[in-house]
Amino acid sequence: MEHKKEDFSEWYNEVVESAGLVDKRYPVKGMHIWRPYGWKIMHNIDTYFREIFTDYSHEEVNFPLLVPETEFKKEAEHIRGFEDEVFWVTHGGLDELDIKLLLRPTSETAMYPMFSLWIRSHADLPLKIFQIVNVFRYETKQTRTFIRMREVHFFEAHTAHRTYEEAEKQIKEDIEIWKKIAKKLALPYKIVKKAEWDKFPGAIYSLGVETIMPSGRTLQIATFHQYGQNFSKPYDIKYLKEDGEHEYVHQTTFGMSERLLGAIVGIHGDDRGLIIPPEIAPIQVVIVPIVTKKKKEVLEESKKIRDELKKSGIKVHLDDRDNYTPGYKFYDWELRGVPLRLELGPRDMEKGQVVLVRRDSREKISVSREEYIGKIKTVLSDIQDNLYNRAKEKMEQKIVNVESLDEINNVEGVAAVPWCGSEECGHEIEDRTERKIIGSPIEEGDVKKCVICGKETGKVAFVAKPY
RNA sequence: GGGGCCGUGGGGUAGCUUGGUCCAUCCUUCCGGCUUUGGGAGCCGGAAACCCCGGUUCAAAUCCGGGCGGCCCCA
Numbered sequence: 071m072e073h074k075k076e077d078f079s080e081w082y083n084e085v086v087e088s089a090g091l092v093d094k095r096y097p098v099k100g101m102h103i104w105r106p107y108g109w110k111i112m113h114n115i116d117t118y119f120r121e122i123f124t125d126y127s128h129e130e131v132n133f134p135l136l137v138p139e140t141e142f143k144k145e146a147e148h149i150r151g152f153e154d155e156v157f158w159v160t161h162g163g164l165d166e167l168d169i170k171l172l173l174r175p176t177s178e179t180a181m182y183p184m185f186s187l188w189i190r191s192h193a194d195l196p197l198k199i200f201q202i203v204n205v206f207r208y209e210t211k212q213t214r215t216f217i218r219m220r221e222v223h224f225f226e227a228h229t230a231h232r233t234y235e236e237a238e239k240q241i242k243e244d245i246e247i248w249k250k251i252a253k254k255l256a257l258p259y260k261i262v263k264k265a266e267w268d269k270f271p272g273a274i275y276s277l278g279v280e281t282i283m284p285s286g287r288t289l290q291i292a293t294f295h296q297y298g299q300n301f302s303k304p305y306d307i308k309y310l311k312e313d314g315e316h317e318y319v320h321q322t323t324f325g326m327s328e329r330l331l332g333a334i335v336g337i338h339g340d341d342r343g344l345i346i347p348p349e350i351a352p353i354q355v356v357i358v359p360i361v362t363k364k365k366k367e368v369l370e371e372s373k374k375i376r377d378e379l380k381k382s383g384i385k386v387h388l389d390d391r392d393n394y395t396p397g398y399k400f401y402d403w404e405l406r407g408v409p410l411r412l413e414l415g416p417r418d419m420e421k422g423q424v425v426l427v428r429r430d431s432r433e434k435i436s437v438s439r440e441e442y443i444g445k446i447k448t449v450l451s452d453i454q455d456n457l458y459n460r461a462k463e464k465m466e467q468k469i470v471n472v473e474s475l476d477e478i479n480n481v482e483g484v485a486a487v488p489w490c491g492s493e494e495c496g497h498e499i500e501d502r503t504e505r506k507i508i509g510s511p512i513e514e515g516d517v518k519k520c521v522i523c524g525k526e527t528g529k530v531a532f533v534a535k536p537y
Numbered sequence: 538g539g540g541g542c543c544g545u546g547g548g549g550u551a552g553c554u555u556g557g558u559c560c561a562u563c564c565u566u567c568c569g570g571c572u573u574u575g576g577g578a579g580c581c582g583g584a585a586a587c588c589c590c591g592g593u594u595c596a597a598a599u600c601c602g603g604g605c606g607g608c609c610c611c612a
Contacts, residue, residue: 397576
């Protein structure tokens with residue numbers, strides 16, 4: 071295993087494959103195979119999405135992958151934002167298509183023609199739907215597992231509302247949902263408002279959820295967009311108000327992707343491999359029996375333990391492979407990031423105990439057979455909290471307040487600098503630091519002087535190198 | 538967008554500069570067998586590779602051209 075600190079990029083590339091998440095050998099750039107273990111983790115994340123969005127009155131749908139060129143071209147800014155990175159389907163068999171089809175880079179242009187048919191009156195609103203599908207973008211830059219792909223496992227929620235204020239409320243609700251997701255995935259984050267020139271193509275404004283990877287680069291792991299009526303007008307999505315007048319709806323979206331898994335890998339992993347937060351781990355406890363001459367007894371006891379744990383709702387796996395030694399298994403499961411290991415050997419059998427080993431701290435805990443289930447539950451929840459807290463602490467250290475341009479390049483992470491908010495000053499900050507403004511915190515702080523023009527401002531720019 | 542590096546069994550590599558010593562090295566993996574098991578066990582036997590197309594040459598993993606693919610750094 072590469073050393074994470076010395077060469078994060080190499081470490082990351084190696085661990086995603088060796089831990090059994092993906093197989094990168096598929097012969098198309100930016101597309102990989104999800105292997106069973108990786109797919110299970112992603113699936114667990116998706117399952118949680120389904121759960122929580124359903125709790126917040128969203129319904130799951132599934133739209134076609136192909137979008138006709140004619141629908142795609144209805145919103146001018148949206149086209150400009152995506153046209154250079156869409157995959158086109160130009161032929162059916164040997165015949166050229168009259169109307170070309172594109173692979174969705176995101177689903178606005180697939181969904182909104184249907185919204186126009188679905189929404190008739192105020193009673194149809196709000197409309198809240200989501201889907202979990204793959205989207206395609208023709209990335210020309212270098213691709214990276216989970217982080218920059220040409221085929222992306224994508225979550226998108228779309229809502230339509232009567233008024234701008236109702237759409238604003240939706241975004242507040244989205245942030246509430248996000249906070250729960252962040253806890254579930256143990257991911258620390260900052261929410262920022264995107265600069266005017268960096269918002270989603272077609273949006274009035276965009277909020278980004280940013281986290282910081284160990285390399286110091288920032289990673290956008292979720293977005294919320296306020297569309298206002300920018301899409302409802304070209305797509306003719308109108309509703310009949312109580313007073314009999316027609317009005318265009320106000321729309322929002324909430325997007326996330328497999329980047330979340332990239333963040334989990336990068337932020338929690340170590341030189342031994344992955345560390346999967348217990349809440350989304352396919353295997354929360356792995357039992358490694360130490361079988362010697364007392365083979366039978368230890369194995370039988372292990373099975374009993376497995377069944378007990380399963381009954382109490384813990385995701386457990388018994389590693390009864392007899393062609394590997396315990397040492398090999400320890401390394402193997404650590405690589406895969408199983409949060410808790412349970413060892414049972416002849417010595418433990420005599421004492422009526424089991425040994426627990428935490429993946430996050432490697433702490434060994436001996437616990438009696440009477441108390442072990444309760445203890446496991448406590449420890450799993452403690453690991454979840456510990457992962458979140460220590461990641462949060464590390465991330466906060468990477469955000470540094472600075473008040474001059476020169477200081478920015480000494481920051482390994484995010485430099486928070488006073489900025490008047492103008493596009494001219496913004497671009498100058500980016501050009502002179504060779505970094506990007508990834509956005510600004512929503513709440514303004516103390517009044518300081520813009521690092522470029524010196525104007526007084528409470529606004530801050532987060533300046534960093536994004537992925 | 539610019540620059541650099543690279544492509545050899547399933548994975549990681551040696552060989553390439555200076556063509557022949559290569560029916561290709563080592564580690565790992567996989568298969569069969571015996572023996573083992575509290576932090577990557579051992580022995581025996583076996584399987585498995587020069588990215589593609591073209592060129593130079595008596596001779597190409599090695600040199601040249603093109604293609605495809607991958608990686609890294611910078612903007």
